[in-house]
């Protein structure tokens with residue numbers, strides 16, 4: 001089975017690496033190829049998602065939801081079928097906005113097992129429950 | 130961000146996506162991969178291919194980032210294939226080479242692709258060669274291959290690249306002793322990156338000494354660099370550009386031959402597997418070697 | 434809670450096995466005599482002042498800020514009115530941490546983020562707005578400048594405003610942190626000066642304060658930022674003192690100011706107060722003891738006043754849960770208890786909405802109220818070092834000291850604290866611990882109430898994240914243009930030119946930084962000089 005590829009990016013300039021690093025490690029251990037790009041602008045995220053032809057984009061969101069929404073819109077318009085999931089310090093109102101765009105969202109306190117499940121599902125490795 | 134024509138146009142997501150998807154298909158392997166590569170080889174191509182190799186953490190990615198503006202000025206478009214290791218246990222990988230890139234140069238014609246080795250030995254991925262051929266056909270004029278950080282000297286990149294730069298650091302004396310015979314023969318240029326670290330002088334002397342021992346009239350040069358602040362990078366680029374310009378043009382046909390051979394080998398293996406799976410009882414002799422010889426003989430008879 | 438059997442081990446965070454109970458025999462013999470000492474006796478693990486909180490309550494000191502400078506000003510005034518006894522300015526991370534102006538492409542790409550976590554202060558005019566009407570002369574002020582490369586600018590801005598208001602710098606009390614852990618270990622910025630340049634900045638600040646601002650705490654090493662990134666309490670201690678050694682060795686090498694004065698300046702530190710109450714209280718006790726021993730043994734300093742380690746504590750932000758956020762009021766209170774039992778001098782309690790956003794006004798008020806309740810109602814302030822002499826606490830204190838010194842020595846053997854940041858060794862340690870901690874909750878070995886158990890999907894107390902103001906970016910952009918339009922352009926250009934020259938020399942950077950602020954040079958222009966002269970730190974990890 002060909003490994004699935006996930007792009008991991010941070011939308012903000014806030015450099016917390018605790019969460020994203022642990023998630024990346026868990027995804028790798030679950031057999032994914034995880035492409036790290038660190039803090040990236042919308043344009044950089046889209047270019048990376050396209051060039052890398054990933055099966056899933058993971059956004060770590062630390063700041064204002066509008067910055068993240070812009071990245072989501074840009075990825076969805078460049079690659080409409082590419083699923084996205086998001087994690088980070090995302091208050092409830094922002095979670096709802098992201099979910100409305102079809103994202104799965106993992107706020108603080110989410111379990112790694114759930115994040116890995118979601119990656120499996122979103123990349124078609126497992127069926128939706 | 131205006132130029133969207135042809136290879137690498139930043140706005141041209143369609144062309145980029147097609148290219149990226151071709152590489153994914155190549156990574157998946159099988160007949161489709163070969164077909165894509167063969168179609169690519171029917172196109173004219175003239176890309177130069179530069180290999181960057183060296184031990185883990187030597188600064189290969191940082192150096193590529195520092196070389197990019199020079200390479201772009203010279204070639205107009207640059208594609209990078211950066212290979213990192215896959216875990217042999219889970220098959221997963223953390224591909225971190227992009228983190229070192231300075232994205233200020235990415236609004237030009239840069240295509241960057243991270244590749245997991247997926248168990249392939251020799252410092253590159255199984256899909257690297259075909260990807261180079263596809264990028265060449267798509268009009269990318271320079272392709273840079275970053276091998277995974279290897280300690281061993283089995284450099285498949287030699288067979289792909291027109292020129293190979295070996296990146297080392299000051300203060301690596303011991304591993305150098307172990308490897309020097311192999312490494313020195315494989316590089317067209319040697320980079321002592323992290324030249325801001327102690328031990329540069331000694332490393333330069335050691336390295337130059339061993340390069341002098343090579344059986345060539347014109348041993349490769351050594352370039353000190355600090356990839357992270359650009360020191361020594363213009364000089365290195367000048368040398369690389371010249372080396373690429375003067376490179377013998379045999380590599381493209383080698384990449385083509387390799388593709389043909391791989392096609393043939395795959396076909397052969399497929400046929401052989403089919404033969405083994407056939408109901409014909411394959412074995413009667415007692416000794417394994419006779420057994421194998423017997424098998425092969427009957428296989429070839431069957432093919433005729 | 435799952436009952437434990439005889440074979441189950443129980444461990445402190447610092448990887449120290451805990452016994453079911455302790456007796457006098459457990460106290461390591463080397464520490465036994467110290468356990469019997471009184472507060473006020475070296476090495477001060479029991480506290481520096483025998484009268485403890487009776488004579489001097491801790492300072493209620495809350496991180497505060499967002500939006501425009503006037504938004505931050507308003508919040509600080511609100512906190513002071515509610516009982517805060519010092520104030521902290523918080524700067525916008527996008528601009529301040531990176532020394533960018535708001536028109537930098539990296540900031541433009543994220544304009545809505547601007548002002549989300551602190552006010553934008555690009556010139557001394559902004560700082561003056563933020564400080565409007567604040568008691569700079571009578572209060573202990575924190576000028577922000579938590580980030581090493583930002584500190585000289587932030588401090589000079591604060592001091593310039595003070596001068597404009599006619600205050601005597603000699604009498605000004607406050608701090609500015611300038612902490613390596615924050616952006617070289619915990620929250621790594623996109624771009625910052627290399628660690629050696631940072632060390633030079635901090636030594637310059639220490640020298641400048643020694644000469645010009647004797648009451649100022651020039652730098653404040655923040656163990657907090659190491660701990661909240663994953664360092665265990667013993668590692669938090671060990672790395673903090675390894676960091677202090679970098680400063681003191683540098684000051685000693687320069688030989689421009691007396692070492693004991695510099696040491697006194699380095700003795701204002703901050704720690705994280707986390708949720709394991711006894712271990713955290715022991716950590717504060719261990720810290721005082723270690724500082725006293727370090728000064729004596731490494732530098733021959735025995736002056737009591739120098740050995741008085743002053744500790745600011747912040748409760749662990751990462752322990753605040755996203756789910757059922759009201760539970761965090763309890764967590765905040767208990768973490769504050771651990772700090773108070775450890776005898777700290779200054780305390781900030783994270784907001785109950787910490788996992789969702791920066792604190793709302795109400796969350797901030799509650800952080801102050803928690804401290805007031807502890808101070809006024811609980812009797813925690815009645816007796817100095819109330820845990821002193823406990824078999825368990827003395828044993829754990831001694832064990833922490835020992836483990837911390839081991840970690841300290843390991844860092845020194847790897848070239849020192851800064852070398853361990855450059856190589857990524859400290860990051861690897863932190864990541865290892867984080868991963869372990871994560872796996873413990875993941876596997877059910879450790880529980881977090883409201884997160885891994887006691888779920889309640891219909892919590893009536895659900896809150897949403899606080900959003901500050903939405904015009905911080907626009908206003909900052911306007912004000913930036915206004916400063917550039919109305920300042921004396923040649924004066925600013927000259928000051929920046931001299932800054933560049935000083936950066937390239939060995940001279941102290943602070944006098945010329947004061948000139949820059951006076952000439953209304955802006956943050957991004959100063960950052961451009963740094964980028965030109967010092968280049969970028971080579972981030973050792975892939976984040």
Ligand SMILES: Nc1nc2c(ncn2[C@@H]2O[C@H](COP(=O)(O)OP(=O)(O)OP(=O)(O)O)[C@@H](O)[C@H]2O)c(=O)[nH]1
Pocket residue numbers: 184185186187188189190191192226229277278322323324325326354355356357358971972973974
């Ligand atoms: N001091 C110094 N550090 C450097 C230099 N070049 C790279 N580095 C640092 O070395 C580390 C590794 O750099 P990379 O560019 O990722 O090295 P690499 O060879 O691509 O690493 P792998 O792909 O993992 O094998 C990073 O922390 C860089 O910042 C240099 O010239 N001087």
Ligand SMILES: [Mg+2]
Pocket residue numbers: 189190191225226275
């Ligand atoms: Mg690399």
